[in-house]
Amino acid sequence: MSSCDRQPGHAANPSYEARLPMRRAQVYSAAVRKWVWASLVLACGILLRVPSFLRASLSDDESIYAATAAAMARGDFLYRDVVDHKPPLIYYLYRLGFALFGAFNTHGAHLLLLLAVLVTAGLIGKLAQRERGKSSVDLACGAAAAGLFLVFSTTWHDYDALAANCELFLLLPQTAAGLLLLRSLGADQQPIDRQPRFARHHLTIGLLIGLAGLCKYQGLTFLGVSAAMLGWAVVVRRVGLGRAAAALAIQTAAALLPAVAYLGICSLRGNAKDAVFWFAFNFSYLSAGLDGMLAVRRAIWRVGLIGGVAVVPYGLGLWSAVRTTRSVVATIGHPDRGASLARLEPRDLLALAWLASSALAVAAGGRFFGHYFHLVLPALCVLAAPRFVELWRRCVAARVLLTVLCAVPALTFFLLATVARPWAEKMDGREPPYAVVGARMAALTRPEDRVFVWGNSPQLYLLSRRPLGTRFTFCNYMTGESPGTPTETGDRDADRSSLPDSWDMLFADLAARQPELFVDVAAAGWDGYDKFPVARYPRLAAYVAVHYALVETVSGVAIYRRKIMEQARNPALAPSDPVTRQAESRREGRGTGPAGLARDRAGLAPGRAGVVRDPQEALAVAPDVAQNPGGPVPSGGGPAGSRGGDVGVPRGLGRLSRRACAHSGRVCR
Secondary structure (H helix, E strand, O other): OOHHHOOOOOOOOHHHHHHHHHHHHHHHHHHHHHHHHHHHHHHHHHHHOHHHHOOOOOOHHHHHHHHHHHHHHOOOOEOOOEEOOOOOHHHHHHHHHHHHHOOOOOHHHHHHHHHHHHHHHHHHHHHHOOOOOOOHHHHHHHHHHHHHHHHHOOOOOHHHHOOOOHHHHHHHHHHHHHHHHHHHHHHOOOOHHHOOOHHHHHHHHHHHHHHHHHHOHHHHHHHHHHHHHHHHHHHOOOOOHHHHHHHHHHHHHHHHHHHHHHHHHHHHHOOHHHHHHHHHHHHHHHHOOOOHHHHHHHHHHHHHHHHHHOHHHHHHHHHHHHHHHHHHHHOOOOOOHHHHHHOOOHHHHHHHHHHHHHHHHHHOOOOOOHHHHHHHHHHHHHHHHHHHHHHHOOOHHHHHHHHHHHHHHHHHHHHHOOOOHHHHHHHHOOOOOHHHHHHHHHHOOOOOOOEEEEOOOOHHHHHHOOOEOOOEOOOHHHHOOOOOOHHHOOOOOHHHHOOHHHHHHHHHHHHHHOOOEEEEHHHHOHHHHHHOOHHHOHHHHHHHHHHEEEEEEEOOEEEEEEOOHHHHOOHHHOOOOHHHHHHHHHHOOOOOOHHHHHHHHHOOOOOOOOOOOOHHHHHHHOHHHHHOOOOOOOOOOOOOOOOOOOOOOOOOOHHHHHOOOOOOOOOOO
16 A cells, blocks of 8 residues: 555555445445446436337327427417417427427437436435435435336326426426525524525526416416425524515515516517416416316326236325324424424425425316326425335335336336337327328428417327418317316316407408318317317308318318319309208208208308308308307307307406407417
């Protein structure tokens, strides 16, 4: 051993020199174990998300985001020229993905999601460490929390677990805010004059929360977590009440700053009123969801299914949450409440508050979609990590059990997303042949031609790679169908959830953009739109008859092409005999219901020959169209229980819907 390896005072101590290799081995093995565990966790997270790169689109949400981002890339303004009621950040993330892989390619968004999930897992690992990685147990807790998140964020249907949705993106700034919040509370034990970073810390926390809110509005619920932790810090005398109030005020102001900045940009572009309008629609969307026992039954069913698959984080995490809650409750009657609360682990308290706020976010609207449950997973993983490590170190049998409970769900859903995909489609209900119809739409048009899809099938915009024919990527605003509610099955009147202003927006866009194709997926009954045929809406049926001719039917989907102006202006090209017109209507599958009779009375020719009358004249001649523009037919044309033309105003949008919005007719030209 060289003299450089000896420590002062130990040169002649043989026992010390004998112990040096052992100490070096211990240090070396600890470092190796740390990197081995980190590499395994990283590889696991990457491997389990590989199936997301095997399909063009995993869900209708992805198709909506992609079609909206493509419209924005063409110069359309969000909320005015292209519409969805979610916050704006997700569409810009998809645009960034397009910059990497090209327009209408969702793999760029999947890559960004993969990076976000990996970084989030690393932050969750840091959050779960009690001593910042100073002990092997601490490192194990961090690795366990990160690993549980990476594994069980994939253990559900691919359209929920693997899709590039808002929930997984917002977890990155939320987790970063939680980690910074804990560190700032620890630093707040110092006097004020030694806290130069106080305002900067809480400003950063607020900005991170605001960034999460730009991904999804529920991201702002983390302000409640921050308020709870600041309250705890006041009780245990880590910070004064005034200082805590100042911190919460800074965070709240900073959380609103990203939204205010975005609205400022919108005001410069001229779409600020539109952004506010669609933000207000979210209250109507929430109120249209499930409530009462329907919501409770769905919550129990969904939690049972998802928690049964992810039994390790849910079981261990909820067990730890119950124990922490009992400890907090026990301090209420304690004579020295502050000292009792100070003995509790701050990370457990933060995770408990995070779990509670995320559970409220999941329950908002009562829909309980599978991807909503991503919101509660980080808190559960942080709570479950110490119990996981404790069981792992107990005995070999516990290790085997934990390995099986983690590996089997991960492997099962990995296979369902890859080689067993046909079996998964049978379990979920076979997906309509979007690719077939999308390919035909592309073949019938040029890349610059706009198309419009009547239905709830935004996948067709993505797969055909054609620009939007209106501002809408789906037609639920007009029909009132609300996902995750009985309106999908017809057990609830969808008209009450419709947005009357959306009809004016739709027809303004159709007139201005003149889409080359009108694709009627309701004719095939796709995605629940068998209840909303075009014939149920006389104004729409008349518009289609005037401006479009049936080209072909593909997989039950009726594809109409816009008539050329020469035909539309030449009445002689259309048969004048009403019997002939009615026969052509039957032959082309358009029926002879109220809308068909309206066409006959108006003298509209449904065939390819063209149009006899001017559209406005046709509407004037057809009484049921003129009296009920846009809405469903008063009787005989809709499902049982339909309220006909009395289209209800969504709750929360009374004043918005009653007035003629100045922006409703604004379109991208």
